[in-house]
Amino acid sequence: MSVIAAFFIFSITFIRAEIYFQQDVDYDIEVTLNDTDKTLTAYEIINYKNNSPDTLEFIWFHLWPNAYKNDSSALAKQFFRLGSTRFLNTKEKNRGYIDSLDFSVDGVKAEWQFHSEYIDVAKIFLPEPLFPGAQIKIETPFFVKLPRVISRLGHMGKHFEITQWYPKPAVYDKNGWHVMPYLNMGEFYSEYGTFDVKITLPENYRLMATGDMVNGQKELLWLDSLAIVGDSFKNLSKKELEEHFKKIDGKKEKLKKANEKDSLKVYKNKTIHFRQEDVHDFAxxxxxxxxVQKGELxxxxxxxxxxxWSMYLPENAWTWRKSLEYLHDSGQWFSKSYGEYPYNHITAVDGNMSAGGGMEYPNITVISRSDTEDLLEYVIMHEVGHNWFYGILGTNERDHAWMDExxxxxxxxxxxxxxxxxxNGRFIFSELLQDKIGIGKNVDMSYYQYSGYCSGATSQDAQPLNISSNENYFxxxxxxxxxxVSVMMxxxxHYLGREKLDIIMQDYYESWKFKHPGPKDFVSFFNKHLDEDIDWFFENMIDSTTYIDYKISKKNGKYFLENLGSFNAMAEVAYYDDDNQEINRIWVRPKQKRTALDVPSGCxxxxxxxxxYMPDVNRTNNSTNKKLKMNFVFDKPSFYDIDLNVSPWFPMYNSYDGLSNGIYIKYGGSAGFGGQxxxxxxxxxxxxxxxxxxxxxxxxIDNLWSFSSGTFESMIESRNGRExxxxxxxxxxxKRDIYRYENKKIEIDLYYHNIKSNLALSPVLYDLGEFxxxxxxxxxxxxxxxxxxxxxGSQLxxxxxxxxxxxxxxxxxxxxxxxxxxxxxNFGTFLFSDKIPKQYRYYLSGSIVPDFDNYVWDRSGDNQFSIxxxxxxxxxIRGVNVENPYIASTDNILSLRIDQKVPKIPGKIFFDYATGSILPKENYISGGIKLGPLIIPLYQNWEEKNKIPNNFEWIKERVRFIWVFSRVSFF
Ligand SMILES: [Zn+2]
Structure with missing residues (x-):
């Protein structure tokens, strides 16, 4: 390439990046729901206007119902990668797909093909090139077999959630095509336009969708009549409500029959017409x-x-009774804070989604089961809020999920x-725990978010936010x-002040509504309205995994602000006098790792x-002069005092001390305590x-020496006949990438045991004394x-x-x-064995946990539950010698254990083999079935009489419980 050509191309890209454009995509869809077969039959007409400066030869289409088709879909792979077998284990009949596609463009049949990698993406070749400014009409019939809800689209019996369901052009913007297979996380990036959708379904269904009803008087009258019934529940007490629905439930048999009849009953179909401008999705x-409940904002x-509109299932009537208030307050708050809601309805429907929480679509959101009113309000508010951050501000959620979520x-x-x-912003996730018992009663919304943020914030596994949501490790x-984002923002x-932030957000909203803003567009409004450069904040929040950890330290009578973290943030410092009255507070921007503080007199x-307000990962080192503060069992920590969580009654049991009652005190172990x-x-x-x-x-400690993480632990105990x-x-x-995980672990332990009593510790298994x-x-x-x-692994x-x-x-x-x-x-040996305490021998039928690292029910050997x-x-091995369960070796021992799961047999079949130089027999072979925590031997080669069970007694004597459950991990 010549220099001039390169320069020319560079200039074009440079100019192109400056011009913002977006395509206009208008939809006309007629769809019929078959609620018995769980299918959709539809016809779609799309008016596609090319506003880009480029001529298009083809258009990428998303055919997302195919995400539910088979294990090769990107969705199935994502579930698998993240450790979920939910999709893999779905039965064929509960999966879904889209087919019967037959694309034509302006009446001419169009060739098309699936994407080479994604079965839910296809390329439609345009019979004629689509020039800048030109418009085409793309048509296709389509048929959708609805899955049982796995991610978002689907049914649960006669309940339908029709989302991400129709053929939809991918976004074409200044960066080109955004081809996206459907994924469970980072769902959206779509073109704006008008949706005109006619839905035909049986007339007994309550139906709500994106958009306004066109000529929907009859349907609206019916919904109004249902809302009168819904309203009548509003003033019932919880008991009355339950009783009302119990009455229906009470006639279960009758109801069942009625339902059966109902399912046989063929309802007439109705067609409801919805229309909405300026949206990028329709659900x-x-x-x-x-x-049904109806309200107004x-x-x-x-x-x-x-x-x-609020529509919910009878069984959730109590939690949902104030749902209109939540919709009202959310719509009002978001309109007041960012900019007015531009559409005509806000609806929340009660769903049975498996995605958890709720899911947002323009005008309408679907909410899954919430156990408390606060949880329901929180989810409804969040999903309603997505009308602003997702619906109206159409960011690319796949690449910048932080911008909407x-x-x-x-x-x-x-x-x-x-x-x-x-x-005080209290948040109730359990009425019983917080209000009735009083545990965690002061937990508030920001503490809840802060805890979520702190988990793994300093870990080597942390990833920056500005990556595709399909690149997240977990x-x-x-x-x-x-x-x-919630705690950083x-x-x-707090740093900017609420009014300033509102001005910035309102300007951003007004400038970018119904468009596709990117991260730079968002940040530019901060720099526009502020006198200082705010990049220091956003770079740390979005592009890196830095974290804040400030500490107050004292040296030679002087106080310092010490930066133990990697994010050099503005820190607010407050000074107090002897009466705990604030003298002054200032913002400090540390220039070095340690900044001297200008402490006022009398402080x-x-x-x-x-x-x-600052999401400092270790808040316990942020204050001087700490006092003792006690919480009942657990509460939101103060951090700046010494927080002790006290459980005044905590019973424990061991066979030596018996039932022990007393108190349990805990310090730390949660967010903000720096891993302590x-x-x-x-x-x-x-x-x-x-x-x-x-x-x-x-x-x-994360990133300790050459380790990615290190843990120090110490324990002192006196119980169960031992110190x-x-x-x-x-x-x-x-080492981790998005697919694989590898860990090299080293552990060094030092133990002191003083075994004082053979009452607690069987003399057959333990030597007394100090070790x-x-x-x-x-x-x-x-x-x-x-x-x-x-x-x-190896262990010495x-x-x-x-x-x-x-x-x-x-x-x-x-x-x-x-x-x-x-x-x-497992191969075990002794390098030297001057005197081996009994507890350190190799026990043929399993370890006895000689260093007391794991809890053991009974080490006394006195009763049938003994060790x-x-x-x-x-x-x-898992077989056991009933006459002598304590066969042990003080020399070489080799064992092999196999667990095999096979179809039709419950649990797992086990097969164990052991041999050792000084064991009574040469070979030990046992086999049987492992059923949950139960080991049921069915063959033991060392038995004199019956190697296999001859009666139930045989099995009863040999059955054992697995006390330590582990898979490949040994230590
Ligand atoms: Zn969300």
Whole structure:
């Protein structure tokens, strides 16, 4: 390419990037629902106007019902990649597809073909090129077999959620075609236009959709009459409501018969016509059982009237009784804060979606089951809010999910903090726990989001927001589009002030409504309205995984603001006097890792971010002069004091101390504590009449030395006839991409055990005395996908008297839903064995957990539930010698264990083999069935009389419970 040509092309791209355009796509669809076959038969006419400067030879179409067709769809692959077998295990009859397509353009038949990779995308070749400014008419019939709801489109019996259901052109914008297979996350990017849709369905259905009804007087009168019935429930108490529906339920038999009759009854069809301009999507929902409520919202600035519809299932009537209020307040709040709602109705319908929470479409949202009123209001408000961030501001959600999910979620916090200001923004997710018992009673909306954000915020697995939602390693990272943006924007709002933020958002809305804004367009409004460059904020929020961690430190009588994090954010610092009165507060932008603070005279206490707007991942180091603060069981932490969660009654049991009652105190272990926790139990045993207890501390650190994460733990305990102390370090080095996961783990443990009583600890299994033990373990684990896992590892256990060495390997493969194989091989030996305490021998029938790392029901050997007869704790074979369950080796031992899942047999078949140099027999072979936590031996080669069961007693004597459940992980 010549330099001139290159320059020419560069100039064109440069100029092109400057020009904004969007295509006009108008739809005319006639569709008929067959509610018995669960199918749609439809005809679609699209008027496509090319507003781009380019001539188009073809148009990409999304045929998203095909996402539900088979395991090769991008949706199926996404489910699988994220560890869900939901799609894979769906029966054929519950899947869906689109077919009967026959495209023509301006009356001329058009050739078309499927995308080479995506079965739900097709390329339609235009018989004639479509020139800039020109318009064509594309027509096609189509037929949809509706899936049972797996992701969004589908039915649940006679309940229909018709979303992402029709052939739809992909977006063509300044960056070219945006070909998108349907995915569960990051759903939308679509062209704006007018939808004119005629829906034919049986007349007993309540139907609501995007758009206004055209000549819908008859249908509206019917809905109005239903709304009168719906209104009559409004003033009933919860009991009365339940009774009302129980009355119907009470006549179950009658109702069942009526339903059967009903399903046989052929209803006449009705056709309802909907029309809506300036939307980029059209969805409709139908159910014959919905209770209907109707309301009205007078828009705050123009007083224009918007109709509110709420349609819900009788079983959710109590939670939904105030749903009109939620619709009203949401529509009003979003209109007031960002810009007026441009359409004529806002509707929420009660769905049975599997996607969880709710789902947004223009004018209409579908809400899944919510257990409390707050949860329902929150979800309705969020989905209504999507009319602004998704519907009216049509961002590319696949690539910038934060722009619609994050800004909507942030609005959720704003809405909640304004509406529920008087109750301090409290959020009720469980009335029983929070209101009746009093646990977590002060949890508020922003704390809830902050907790979501903190989880994994400093992890090596964190990913920036500005990536395709199909590149997220797992749901947690996708979730940051919600939580991170909501807490970061809340902090920005505090920094800028609410009025300033409203001005910016309103300008953004007005300038970009019914268009496709990108991240740069959004950010440009901040720079337009602010005197300072705000890129420092957005770069950290969107493009990187930096995090805020400030600390207040004192050195030589001077106070410093220390930056332990990677995001150099503006920090608000407040100074207090002896009476805890605020003297001053200032914003500090640290230039270095440690910034000296200019402390005013009379100051005796300093707090960074006093009102907790800054999403600092460790808030406990943000204040001086901490006081003790106690919560009942759990509550929202104050962070700036020492928060102790106290459970005043906490029973525990072990066979030595008996039932022990006492208190449990917890510090940390949740968001904002920097991975730190302390747990302490102080109990009184009813058998020993003595105190027993545990103190356990833990600190998790991401990116420690050369590890991706490291954990330190220490534990001191005195209980169950033993005193013990331990110190552990676990270092993980993980590698992850969107498909694979690999982890190299090293663990170093030091133990001290003082075994004092053979009453608690069977003399057959334990030696009394003091033991100092060290353990070093290494393990490599590979996960190719959720159906293929491998691991290898070794473990060295030693004291001055012995050294025990183990090698282990594991392999797990799932061939299908009903066929899977798990193989474990274990070789153990002793490097030297001057004197091996009994508990460190290799037990043929499973380990006895000699270092007390796992809880064991009964180590005494006194009753039938004792350690090896009754329970299997991992390690050895699963058969058990009834006469002597404690066969053990102090020399080499090799074991192989296979678990095989096969069709038609419940649980798994197990086959175990062991051999060892000094075991009583040369070979030990056992087999049987593993049914949930039960091990049922059916063959044991060492039995003198009956190697297989001759009666039920045989099985009863050998059945054991699995006490430690693990797959390939050993340690
Ligand atoms: Zn959302």
């Amino acid at each position: 409709w929902f139908a159910d014959p059982k919905w209770i 007078s828009l705050p600035s123009s007083n224009r009237k918007v109709t509110l 994050g800004l909507t979620e942030f609005s959720g916090i704003r809405y909640w903090e304004e509406k529920y200001d008087k109750r 749901y947690r990272n996708y979730g940051k589009n919600y939580s991170k 809340r902090y920005l709002q 005796s206490k300093i707090i960074i971010d006093p009102d907790q 926790s302390i747990d302490a139990w102080l109990l009184y045993g009813d058998r020993t009449k003595m105190l027993n207890g545990i103190v356990w501390t833990k600190k998790e 013990g102390a331990s110190f552990k370090f676990v270092g993980n080095n993980q 100092g033990i060290a353990k070093i373990s290494m393990k490599n684990f590979w996960e190719r996908d959720m159906f293929n896992e491998f691991s290898i 256990h030693f004291s001055s008297r012995f050294a025990k060495l183990n090698f282990r390997a594991g392999y797990y493969k799932k061939f299908s839903k009903k066929v899977e194989t798990l193989i474990k091989i 090896l007869n009754g329970f299997y704790h991992n390690g050895g």
